[in-house]
Amino acid sequence: MNTKQTFHVIGFLLLLFALFSGSWFLWLFGGLFFFMPAAHSWWIANMSRWVKLEWIADQTRVMPGTPVQVTVRLHNRSWLPLPATWLRLTLPDHVTVEGADEVRVSNQRTVVRLRMDLPMRHSAKRILILTPHKRGVVWLTEVQSETLPLFADEMSAIPLRVSFTMLVYPLPLPLPSISIEDTEPDGSRLSRQRQQDDVTFQRGVRPYIPGDRFKHINWKATAKTGSLATRVFEHTARPDWRIVGHILPSYEPLQQRHNDTVNERTISCLAALSVFCRKRSLGYELYLSVKQRGCDHYHLPAGSGKSHHLHVMTQLAQMHHYVTTPLPPILRRLEENPSKETILLITPRLDEAMEQAIDRLLRRGHKVAVLDVSDDQAVLRRYESSRAPIGRLIAR
Structure with a gap:
């Protein structure tokens, strides 16, 4: 029997004695044991409205072995303090994490835990260093928050939404010399398949055709003629x-x-x-x-x-x-x-x-x-x- 059920049993017994004795104190005291679990359930269900998580990374596209600095901010907009609040998140096992309170590897996943003490109407900040070692996509959509429980032996897990994606490019392999x-x-003869424009040498201008690149427009010729003109370049192979x-x-x-x-x-x-x-x-x-x-x-x-x-x-x-x-x-x-x-x-x-x-x-x-x-x-x-x-x- 958990603590919540124990509260309900105590409250039921107090209300039963109040029914036979007619004591208003027992009525209020027994009702308190039913009110506290109900208030706790309502607070857990609505906590995501007042507690927000902010996740900011300085890089989102990196090479393997590149450290990425992540700033984690937890905002408490309620009038209740949140002491000893733990954030739990999981990442791939090839990602090493620095700056966390607890880091362990379980089932090919890196489990990270952060502790934050949030006063009422305040925010807390932590900085993590993530270092991926394999190519792929490191993504994170949810962080579990564990707050100080109303019942001492039961932690309350609250999911906090977060959007984070880090793209890890493959590490280039050393290549032999390619001529x-x-x-x-x-x-070195030109052909239609190999004919390209060399932007280094310009050989004239022509009227603008829809689809021409914006950066190839000759603005001086456009100002003189009154219509858009596009640069024409020499061909190269x-x-x-x-x-x-x-x-x-x-x-x-x-x-x-x-x-x-x-x-x-x-x-x-x-x-x-x-x-x-x-x-x-x-x-x-x-x-x-x-x-x-x-x-x-x-x-x-x-x-x-x-x-x-x-x-x-x-x-x-x-x-x-x-x-x-x-x-x-x-x-x-x-x-x-x-x-x-x-x-x-x-x-x-x-x-x-x-x-x-x-x-x-x-x-x-x-x-x-x-x-x-x-x-x-x-x-x-x-x-x-x-x-x-x-x-x-x-x-x-």
Whole structure:
């Protein structure tokens, strides 16, 4: 029997004696034992109206191993003090926490407890340091608050809503030296597939066409002519890559093998290539052998720049519980593409079916380079012709 039931039993006995004795003191004293549990239940049910939790983080997109400072503020808008109030929250087990009163790991979760003493109409503040060590999304939607109970042996848990999401990007894998000249067009000749505008050299202006970029508008020419004019730039030949990532199933029952470690290495290599292309302003499109929104594989159209890089890194960070698809159908689709651009394949497994698919790509005139991530150190292999069944090692 808990304390609440004990209060009800005592109150019932006092009211029973008051009924036979007619004492008003026993009526009031017995009613008090029924009033206190009812008042406590009403306070717990309405406490979220006066107690608010504020969660402020200085960063929401970080790399693994980056400390994030979080400010936790608890506001008490009621006229009752809240001494010895505990906040309990859970985070993934790879997140280390500093500045908390209690930190323990249970069931692959990091359990954090904070103590705050809140006077009436005041607020309390605590600072935590969160350090994630794996890629993924760290999210928090609810914090359990345990206040000093009315009944000494029963803690009252109150959920407090909070919205916090931290995106942890994959750590880029060290890459071997990749020669950009290998991806240039033959003879450095321009083609429709490789023709791009070089904003360094301007060769004139033309009337504005809906869809032109706002930053390419020539305002001086617009002021002279009275109509919008857009800058026209010289053309240049830049390499466009097709990056294909081979993601293996998380578990292969026939081989009784887990591939989580290998897939993490593949994802880290894809992140490193995205950083490589971002630094050199290279355009590329991404293919992944995972299902995405009903499609047989994930495809990100060609692009370059900061927004394209952030989109790729966000997709790699959020890749969890994926359903993989075979890689040869993706390579077969690339065979029929008329543009002959360099295909960079990131795979941890080069089998016979992969070799045949690469040979067909070479026969169609594509250039193929393979980043083998089966070991801790990535190995770059370039396939020069369909007569070479095994790629020539050019960097390690």
